[in-house]
Amino acid sequence: MTGPRICIFGAGAVGSHVAARLLRAGIPGVAVVARGPHLAAMRERGLTFRSSREEFRVAVPVATDDPSILPPQDIVVVTLKAPALPPAAGALARLLAPDGVAVFLLNGIPWWWNYGLREGGGPLPLLDPDAALWRQVGPARALGGVVMSPNEIVEPGVVIHGAHSRFTIGEPDGGDSPRARGLVELFTAAGMPALLSTDIRTDIWLKLLVNAPGNPLAALTRLSAKDRAADPELAELGRRIAGEVADTARALGYDLTQHVDADDTMRWAATRSETRPSMLQDVLHGRATEIECLLGQVQAFARERSVPTPVIDIVLPILRGLDRSLRR
Ligand SMILES: NC(=O)C1=CN([C@@H]2O[C@H](COP(=O)(O)OP(=O)(O)OC[C@H]3O[C@@H](n4cnc5c(N)ncnc54)[C@H](OP(=O)(O)O)[C@@H]3O)[C@@H](O)[C@H]2O)C=CC1
Numbered sequence: 001m002t003g004p005r006i007c008i009f010g011a012g013a014v015g016s017h018v019a020a021r022l023l024r025a026g027i028p029g030v031a032v033v034a035r036g037p038h039l040a041a042m043r044e045r046g047l048t049f050r051s052s053r054e055e056f057r058v059a060v061p062v063a064t065d066d067p068s069i070l071p072p073q074d075i076v077v078v079t080l081k082a083p084a085l086p087p088a089a090g091a092l093a094r095l096l097a098p099d100g101v102a103v104f105l106l107n108g109i110p111w112w113w114n115y116g117l118r119e120g121g122g123p124l125p126l127l128d129p130d131a132a133l134w135r136q137v138g139p140a141r142a143l144g145g146v147v148m149s150p151n152e153i154v155e156p157g158v159v160i161h162g163a164h165s166r167f168t169i170g171e172p173d174g175g176d177s178p179r180a181r182g183l184v185e186l187f188t189a190a191g192m193p194a195l196l197s198t199d200i201r202t203d204i205w206l207k208l209l210v211n212a213p214g215n216p217l218a219a220l221t222r223l224s225a226k227d228r229a230a231d232p233e234l235a236e237l238g239r240r241i242a243g244e245v246a247d248t249a250r251a252l253g254y255d256l257t258q259h260v261d262a263d264d265t266m267r268w269a270a271t272r273s274e275t276r277p278s279m280l281q282d283v284l285h286g287r288a289t290e291i292e293c294l295l296g297q298v299q300a301f302a303r304e305r306s307v308p309t310p311v312i313d314i315v316l317p318i319l320r321g322l323d324r325s326l327r328r
């Protein structure tokens with residue numbers, strides 16, 4: 001085999017989109033780690049990708065729920081949800097070749113956040129409770145990834161995609177590196193618009209302006225982005241959560257106002273209503289939610305800097321309660 005060994009770890013909505021594109025483009029050496037009925041369907045019938053513009057099916061020659069059977073991988077595209085990351089730390093660490101790289105395509109504050117920051121700091125207890133990711137995978141092998149790409153598994157083996165994908169990839173230390181550039185080129189070659197970021201933390205905050213209000217309110221109300229945006233009270237609640245995220249980011253040294261305003265991000269989310277927001281998908285499927293990386297860690301940062309977050313302080317315990325009931 002020529003070229004890097006590439007593994008998509010946690011092929012659900014986003015990971016299946018990425019896997020489908022890589023396999024469709026004929027990129028060699030692609031393996032998929034998934035589980036349950038979706039894995040069984042991909043093995044039996046392949047993976048179907050559907051959007052308003054196209055539909056295709058690809059065979060998935062290497063698909064498993066046991067990553068230990070795979071050879072060491074040069075690139076691991078991690079598309080697990082945040083609560084699934086700490087339990088997968090050992091498997092991820094073993095799967096990665098010693099000089100391999102893992103790109104974490106994730107909403108919210110990622111587990112590696114403090115790596116390389118001037119002010120220091122180690123693992124974040126809300127996101128990496130036993131520091132398993134920090135110790136075993138190691139932040140030096142991690143790249144950050146921001147996903148602007150709505151996707152949903154609508155039946156085993158079938159992923160649907162709303163329009164307008166963009167993947168942003170960057171080194172935690174903000175540098176331009178061959179490995180980050182290589183990933184951007186790989187995604188682009190496979191038909192996934194991708195950008196190299198030299199300020200991935202700001203890009204993460206900007207995406208959080210969409211997800212911190214949108215995902216929890218979708219999970220609580222089960223309304224589409226369009227319906228939430230059309231409801232003045234919910235729209236105002238969303239704006240206030242986004243405002244508290246922006247205030248927290250500013251207190252940490254990230255000024256988001258020069259990039260975007262909250263109304264723009266609400267409009268962006270409202271236009272992408274073909275699929276349901278990922279946290280609503282979690283609630284409907286009875287899965288753990290990403291509440292800590294979307295709101296819990298923002299509140300923790302805000303408290304460290306004495307930033308008031310009155311709306312997050314109300315919404316977060318409700319979501320934590322919902323999360324607890326889903327985990328039973
Ligand atoms: N979906 C979307 O439209 C978007 C999602 N995002 C973000 O992207 C990230 C990925 O989200 P998304 O793709 O929606 O998540 P999904 O839940 O759809 O996909 C994750 C997949 O990983 C599987 N999984 C979990 N643990 C393991 C394991 N140990 N071994 C093998 N498979 C495992 C899950 O299986 P099971 O279902 O059985 O738990 C699931 O199929 C999240 O941070 C999300 O917020 C960002 C933009 C848009």
Ligand SMILES: CC(C)(CO)C(=O)C(=O)O
Pocket residue numbers: 107147148149150151210211214215269272275276277278279
């Ligand atoms: C695409 C978007 C903004 C909403 O679907 C999202 O990020 C998510 O579902 O988590």
